[in-house]
Amino acid sequence: MQNIPNPQMTKHRDPMVRLRWPRLAISTLAAIFVLTTVGHADWRSFRNGGTGELVAQNPPIKWDVKTGENVAWKTALPGKGVSSPIVVGDKVFVTASDGPRQSRLHVICLDAATGKKVWEHQFWATGRTLAHETSAVAAPTPTSDGERVFAFFSSNDLVCLDLEGNLQWYRGLGYDYPTAGNDVGMSSSPVVTEDCVIVQIESQGESFATGLNKETGEDKWHVKRAKSANWSSPVIFTSGSDKTELVLLQSAAELTALDASTGEQRWNYQHECDGISSSAIDGDKIFLPGGGLKALRANSKNSPPEVLWTEPKMAAGAASPVVHDGTVMIVNRAGVVNCASTEDGKVLWQLRVKGKFWSTPLVAGGRMYLANQDGLVQVLQLSKSRGEELAALEFGEEILASPAVSRDALYYRTTGHLWKIAASK
Amino acid sequence: MAGQVDLRLLSIYSVSHFGVLPVRIVVPHAGSAFFCLAFLIGAGSHATSLLAAEQASTVATKPDQIKQLIATVNQVGPKGAGHAPAAAAIQELSKLDGAQLLTVVAAIQDDNLLAANWIRSAVESIARRQVKSGGSLPTAELEAFILDTSHSDRGRRLAYELLVQVDATAPRRLLPGLLNDNSLELRRDAVAREIARIAKAAKGEKVEDRELAAKQYLDVLKSTRDIDQIQDLVERLKKLKEPVDVARHFGFLQTWQLIGPFDNREMKGYAVAYPPEEKLEFNAELAGKQGAVKWTSHTTDDPYGMVDLNKAMTRHKGAIAYAATTFDSAAERPVELRFGSMNACKVWLNGKLLLEREVYHAATDIDQYVAKGTLKPGRNVILLKVCQNEQTEQWAQQWSFQLRVCDSRGTAVLSTDRPAMPVAPSADQQVGLANPSK
Numbered sequence: 096m097q098n099i100p101n102p103q104m105t106k107h108r109d110p111m112v113r114l115r116w117p118r119l120a121i122s123t124l125a126a127i128f129v130l131t132t133v134g135h136a137d138w139r140s141f142r143n144g145g146t147g148e149l150v151a152q153n154p155p156i157k158w159d160v161k162t163g164e165n166v167a168w169k170t171a172l173p174g175k176g177v178s179s180p181i182v183v184g185d186k187v188f189v190t191a192s193d194g195p196r197q198s199r200l201h202v203i204c205l206d207a208a209t210g211k212k213v214w215e216h217q218f219w220a221t222g223r224t225l226a227h228e229t230s231a232v233a234a235p236t237p238t239s240d241g242e243r244v245f246a247f248f249s250s251n252d253l254v255c256l257d258l259e260g261n262l263q264w265y266r267g268l269g270y271d272y273p274t275a276g277n278d279v280g281m282s283s284s285p286v287v288t289e290d291c292v293i294v295q296i297e298s299q300g301e302s303f304a305t306g307l308n309k310e311t312g313e314d315k316w317h318v319k320r321a322k323s324a325n326w327s328s329p330v331i332f333t334s335g336s337d338k339t340e341l342v343l344l345q346s347a348a349e350l351t352a353l354d355a356s357t358g359e360q361r362w363n364y365q366h367e368c369d370g371i372s373s374s375a376i377d378g379d380k381i382f383l384p385g386g387g388l389k390a391l392r393a394n395s396k397n398s399p400p401e402v403l404w405t406e407p408k409m410a411a412g413a414a415s416p417v418v419h420d421g422t423v424m425i426v427n428r429a430g431v432v433n434c435a436s437t438e439d440g441k442v443l444w445q446l447r448v449k450g451k452f453w454s455t456p457l458v459a460g461g462r463m464y465l466a467n468q469d470g471l472v473q474v475l476q477l478s479k480s481r482g483e484e485l486a487a488l489e490f491g492e493e494i495l496a497s498p499a500v501s502r503d504a505l506y507y508r509t510t511g512h513l514w515k516i517a518a519s520k
Numbered sequence: 521m522a523g524q525v526d527l528r529l530l531s532i533y534s535v536s537h538f539g540v541l542p543v544r545i546v547v548p549h550a551g552s553a554f555f556c557l558a559f560l561i562g563a564g565s566h567a568t569s570l571l572a573a574e575q576a577s578t579v580a581t582k583p584d585q586i587k588q589l590i591a592t593v594n595q596v597g598p599k600g601a602g603h604a605p606a607a608a609a610i611q612e613l614s615k616l617d618g619a620q621l622l623t624v625v626a627a628i629q630d631d632n633l634l635a636a637n638w639i640r641s642a643v644e645s646i647a648r649r650q651v652k653s654g655g656s657l658p659t660a661e662l663e664a665f666i667l668d669t670s671h672s673d674r675g676r677r678l679a680y681e682l683l684v685q686v687d688a689t690a691p692r693r694l695l696p697g698l699l700n701d702n703s704l705e706l707r708r709d710a711v712a713r714e715i716a717r718i719a720k721a722a723k724g725e726k727v728e729d730r731e732l733a734a735k736q737y738l739d740v741l742k743s744t745r746d747i748d749q750i751q752d753l754v755e756r757l758k759k760l761k762e763p764v765d766v767a768r769h770f771g772f773l774q775t776w777q778l779i780g781p782f783d784n785r786e787m788k789g790y791a792v793a794y795p796p797e798e799k800l801e802f803n804a805e806l807a808g809k810q811g812a813v814k815w816t817s818h819t820t821d822d823p824y825g826m827v828d829l830n831k832a833m834t835r836h837k838g839a840i841a842y843a844a845t846t847f848d849s850a851a852e853r854p855v856e857l858r859f860g861s862m863n864a865c866k867v868w869l870n871g872k873l874l875l876e877r878e879v880y881h882a883a884t885d886i887d888q889y890v891a892k893g894t895l896k897p898g899r900n901v902i903l904l905k906v907c908q909n910e911q912t913e914q915w916a917q918q919w920s921f922q923l924r925v926c927d928s929r930g931t932a933v934l935s936t937d938r939p940a941m942p943v944a945p946s947a948d949q950q951v952g953l954a955n956p957s958k
Contacts, residue, residue, distance in 0.1 A: 195708065195746040216644055218637045219674065225885050252637075260648070261614055262641035264607050267634050271598045278883035299879040311607050313600035324882065 138182045138499040138506075141236035141284035142455055145330035145376035147417030152459035154505045156474055157486045158516050167504065167515040168210030173201050176233030177282075177453070180513055182207060182501035183239045186258060189513055190246050192232035198224045200232065202246045202254055207501070210515060214260035222250035222269015226280030229453065229495060234282035235328075236497070238292070243309065245292045249281040253294060255312060264312035274300030277324050282371075284328040288340045288355045291315055295344050297325035304329070304344055306358055316358025323347045327373040331355060332381060335396035343381065345374055350383055352393070362399040364391065372411035372425075377418040377437055384411035388425060390440055404440030409433050412452055414497075419458040419477060426452050426465060432475070432482055446482040448473050455497040459505070466494040470509055490514070586620060589613050590627040593642075596635040606638060613642040618650035621682075622661050628675035636674050647682050657686050666694060666706075673703035680706060699743045704929060711749050714740045719756070734762040741769065745930040747886050770886070771924040771932025772825025773845055773902070777802055778818050778832055781839030783809040784907050789840045790864050790878055796842040796903065797868075809839055822922075824886060829906060829919040836908060836919070843904040847925060848936040849895040855933050857902065860888040861921040864907035869893040870900050880909045881916040887930070895933075 136149070143149055158165035174193030181188050185208060191201040198220040204213040224232050226249055235247040243263060246254045251269035256262055269276060277298040285294045291306035302320040307313065327345045332352065334341050340355040350364045369384035376382075381391040381400060388409030391400035409416075412428040422443060424434045432446045450467025457464055462485065463475040470490035475482040492509035499506040504517035592609040595602040613624055624643050628636045647657060662683040666676050683690045691713065698710040718740070722733035734757060741753045741764065754764050767774055782794045795806050802815045818832045829841050857874060859867055862884045867875040874891035908919040925933045 194705075195748050214648060216641050218640065219633060221633050221637070225883055225888065227883060254637075256641075261645060262610055262638060264603055264610075265596075265634065265637045265641070266600065267598070267637075270634060274877065278879075278885070278888065299882065300877070307600070311600070311603045313603050 136502050137184065137239070137241070138180075138501045139241070140181060140238040140286060141179055141328055142373070142375070142415060142417070142497065143457075143499075144286075145332075145374065147375065147415065147455060148419050148458040149500050152500050153503050154459050154464075154500055155516055155518050156462065158488055160488075160490055160514075165516055165519055167517040167519075169515075170205060170210040170212075170513050171511060172508070172513055173203070173215070174199070174233070175231040176508065177229075177231045177495040178233045178284075178508070179236040179497040180499045180506045180508055181237055181239055181244075182499055182506065183241060183244070183258060186213060187499075187506060187513070187515075188237055188239070188244050188246070189508065190233040190235075190237055190248065192220070192224070192248065196224050197226065197232045198250070200246075200248050200250070200252060200254075202237070202244070202256060204244075204258075204260060205513065207504070207515070210513070216254070216256065216260060216262065218252060218254060218265065220248065220250040220252055220269070221267030222248075222252060222273070223276040223278060224250050225278035230280035230282060232280070234280055236284040238285050238287050240287045240309065245285050245287060245309070247285045247294055249276070251275055251281065251294075251296055253285070253292070253307070253312070255292070255309065263310070266307065266312045268294065268296065268305070272296070272301040272303070274298075275302065276300060279324070282326040282328075286329050286331050286342060288331060288342070290356055293329055293342050293355060295320070295325070295327075295329045297321065297323060297346055299324060304342070304353070304358070306342075306355065315356070318353065318358050318360075320344070321346055321348070324370065326371045327369065330374050330376055332376055332393065334361075334379070334393050337396075339396040341393075341396060343374055345369070345383065345385075350374070350381075350391075352396075354396075361396050362393070364399050369411050371413050373415045375416040375418050375423060377423070380437060382416045382418065382423050382437075384416060384425070386410075388416060388423065388435070388440070390423075390437065403438075406435055406440040406442065408442050409435055409440070414452045414455040417456055417458050417463070419463075420461075420479075422477070422479060424456075424458075424463065424477075424482075426456060430467075432463070432465070434477075434479075434482060436479075443479055444481045446475065446484070448475075448484075449487070453495040457498055457500055457505075459500040464498060464500075464505065466490075466498060466507065468493060468495065470494045472507070583623075586613075586616065586623055590624070590639070593638050594627065594629065594632060594635045596632070596638055598634070606635075610638050610642055613639070614645040616642075616646055618646060618655050618657070621646050621650070621658060622665055622679075625665065625675050625679050625682075626671060628672050628678065630672040630674055636672075640674075640678060643678060643682070647685075651686070657682055659683060659687050659690075663690065663694070667697075669702060673705070677703050677705040680709075699740070702929070704745055707743060708746050708749065711740055711744050711746070714743075715749070715753065715756075730760050734760040738762065738764075766823035767825055768934065768938070769932060770824070771926045771934060772823075773847070773923055773925065773935075774821070774825055775817065775819040776827060776843040776845050776904075777815045778827075778829070778841055778843050779806065779808075779813055779815045780829075780833055780841035781809045781813070781836040782842075783838070784840045785838035785910065787838075787864070787878075787880070787907070787909050789838075790905075790907050794840065794842070796844070797905070800844055800901065800903065802844075809836070815844075825922040825924060827921055829908075829921075830917070835917075837912075838908065838910040839919075840905060840907045841919070843906065843921065845902050846935075847895065847900045847902055849897060849900060849933075850936055851895075851897050853895050853933070854928070855893055855895050855925050856928060857891040857893060857923060857925060858887040858889070858930075859891060859904075859921065859923045860884045860886055861906060862918040863921070864909070865889075865921065866905040867891050867923075868901075868903040870896065871903075878907075880907075881911060881918070884918075886922065887924075 155165040172191050174191035176191040178190045187205040187207050200218040203215045232249045237246040253266045255264045275296050283295045292309045293306045295304045297320050302322045305317045306315045330343050332341045341352040342355040344351045345368045352361045367385045372384035374383050383389045387407035389405045390403040393400035416425040426432045434443045454466040465473045470492050472488045474486040490509050496508035507514045589609040593606045596606045628639050662679045665679045695710040695713045698706045701707045718736045783789050805812045820827045864878045874893045906921050
């Protein structure tokens, strides 16, 4: 069993371990305080719910994959994928696919402490499994509600497992809707709410969004969508005095807000939206990529949002915007990071970085971690006046997936491996 | 007053998290013990649930109960049908003892892929728990299961994967006999092993070594169905100067009668039934997008049967081409028409629409779309509609298709008049799609 402190390796060789009361109490109370004040330290979905940031983190600024400095572990993955890892408690979850048609789907659980496999399940894809070389069948990032993991694939197969690896249910949405899909690959990641797991499937074939009962996988709601290729992911947005959960669906011509529990449309905002880069959320603000970046504020769950500002210079590439400390940042197709004020859209600084980016950067410890396609991670120290490069670190393998951060550790998926970067102890 | 709590509860937690490790917690006064106790009861409760999740059900489940659980999961259907009872049943199946492993593997059916995935997960959970607890998998029974072709292809493959986890010698023992297995996943491993064996033996430069390798590669090619392995073998044979009729191996059709362009501006032509959809008259002159059009014969020499309409008909945008061919069969039989195109398409067999996909310039590959149909004895007619839109991007110019005829395992089904080059039907032949008789 992994992640078990080996008593032979500790100072307490005496099997009778004495834990002093004050230390236990302080630790327990500290843990309760942390959990209730800053939320969990998990990274449970693509871009951690739409911000791209996890607060109160301090991951390493530098590491060296050759010497192993600050590399906690490196684990080989059993197949292809560009999905992000997610972290729930002491477990890391990641998806992959392999086989001659990439039709064997994998859901893998690793021990966050050691990188060793805790469990793995494989499935036979029921939908289409063609994908461009820059994508994969395992492109959508799984999500978790803290009790279950929902793993979604480009084939539109959706798997629900508990954290111990027991299947809860399996839906073949590609089987149910055979023309739904895109042979370039689908990449929209699912989101989970109190009662639903929601997927957005938009292509030139059957297109829809559906909310499935997260306990059984049965349809709670199903709405048709425009038949147009779309790779962006939905985001959950809490709105109104009653904190109604809305799911925001971004497609070519509009941003639509549905009641996440019922699928009922609450509002619709007509605007040309990006087909890959997904919206970011910061409190009551929505940052919508498309024709630059547009900031929206939605105070009411039933009324269309007001436009706060539009900034054409904040055009997105494949990566999605991230928010941090009153700023919103985006890396564009030219390899320039643009940082703007969330209040008025004023561009505060620009910084050219190296390479092309499929991976959405994350922010942790007041720093931005950008991984380019060639596997070079550039670490920027962020402020409202400038972004300063602190380090440029090579992984030596291509990076197309977005990283995760949890408990001061970074998780990177490269072509063949999952890495944990954490300060050496 | 200092208190000391020697909590046996924690030993439950320690079993799963720290090994068997007695733990004594020293607290400064009795009141503190309450806090500790509450904390540890919580930990113990958590540990108990973890243990429950980890351990197999100790309740002996009767065969008829297992049968009922399996039947419940096999009721899973499209769009969430049967999910609620299946979700409960799969939990019970996943907790079964290792002795029941083969019973659950045997429940996998090839014709219910959704349920097969549910049951697969239960098998993996049972096997994982069995191995983790220090038990062994029933290797002899697994091997017998693999060799029993009355079981499903998927079940046999899963049994093989379980077996090789615990028996590294199994591939060497089993794969030579699986070269022509019904399970293409098993066959793939057998082919890979055979290719590696031939390659290793053919290291020498002697002519007879090369000739033997070529012969052996040709033999294994007959068993090979996966595209990447076929392509690998074709390259190996090419280096050995051994020609391969790739199109024949796959069953690609290479000669077509073509007509067009018809109007597809604004992609409206996809829904329009132009004359070829009503009746095939190969000597007819039809009104096309830019004037009168006639059928012409076209043969592609592409080994993968790709017909480039931009070359065969000159480049058009907002246009539709029809392609027709005949296919002679000795008997009635089910077949698959496997089609690939960057363009919106429709596929008919003997006037019956088998496939339609209104997708432009996403991607294409061999076997991109699979249309199931039935050949009748004698002459059959295959008709394609291939639609080009008006996108101007460089990556949106392809106007092409490929089609092969094969069985459900990808084995080529050849027209009885192959390989003679097909001849366009004579002017007095009129083939109505509703009743395409020779």
